[in-house]
Amino acid sequence: MCKYHRCHIVPPYILEELAKRGSHGCKRTLNDSHRILQKRSTALNQILIEDFFVENGDRLIYDCKNQFQQRISLVLQEGGSKIEDEVANAAYATSGFVREYYRDTFGLNSVNGEGMDLVSNVHFGLDYNNAYWDGDEMTYGDGDNKDFKDFASAIDVVAHELTHGVTQFLANLEYYGQSGALNEHFSDVFGTIIKQQYLNQTIADADWLIGDLVVTEHFPGVAIRSMSAPGTANDYDRQPDHMKNYYTGTADNQGVHINSGIPNKAFYLSCQEIGIEDCALIWFQTLKSLWRTANFKDMLVILKREGQKLVEEKRVGMGAVAGIEKSFRAVGIEVQVV
């Protein structure tokens, strides 16, 4: 058994091995240690400048007024009425939908489970073709209106970014190599699940595209990524859909947005095998059990373990584990039973 206070003197590699063997205490210690170090360095300042407060998962929308600076003007907050700015209204509505999905489906209170406020920055920069999560809040550009447009209004983009927050607090997957590709994968998985719920679609109706609403008609493609057919969403899309085409270069933090195509395809196939609701539950339970340096094979091991638990609890169908194994085998990921 791993007691939290004893884990402080245990080297990280031992914590990782114990986490892989199912020690939730060690996993939590490992994941928390980086956050604690950063918090310590700023704790004194925060004590000096802030009164103690409890957060309620409130939405706060800031207008960056097309400057490269966050939190310039608070324009909408929880319970507020719609304003003239449709982008701010959309960011408020979509972040609320994502918050409610996590609360209603998994009982998760905001991204950190403790009611962290959801801060969105809209109209960031000028012609800014991006959206990102910075560890505390979301930031969205308006796009250049040549290739991209309005990142804050697209439900899958907002769900993708907020899920980076969820991942940070549950598994804290390192943003590099395979663990980074898994980090991106979970954001695409819950981005697409939430998009389908938002649009009230079945898996047969869905387009399985990520970012289709943020590309313009001039963009050479239909979306940023495709879950069902990685590598086909646009002329620049080089996502592989099988381990034999795994990207080994150094760009993009060793391909975090590239190699995520492989588990993305496995997720799509799993949904065809066992349904998206069972997949959502198994993937969420897996995210709770993964650790900072987990790779693709580690993920499959944990998917099978968590899937089997849920089968035994009769929360997912009997064929869940076999369906997931088959789907991962199809993209070249297998784990041997010793």
Place this chain on the structure above:
Amino acid sequence: MKYQVNVEGGFTGLLREYSGEIGLGSSGVKDLLEAMESVSGERNQKLRDGLLYRITLKEGDDVYRADFYGPHLPKPIRDFIDRIKE
């Protein structure tokens, strides 16, 4: 001045490359090189989907290289990239 700018990552994950030669004038070169030196070396470890700008400048025999994460891109470099994108 010769330049090579690679923009990686971001939500879109699309790699953008810009290379060529540009005349900036002595004060423009000075501002740009000072901005290149302003890189702190620190990065936000929690940044997800942030853009990474990898910049190489060659002025005469001198080569200057620096990497910047999107939110921390100095204004002279942002202005320079806007100019070479046009």
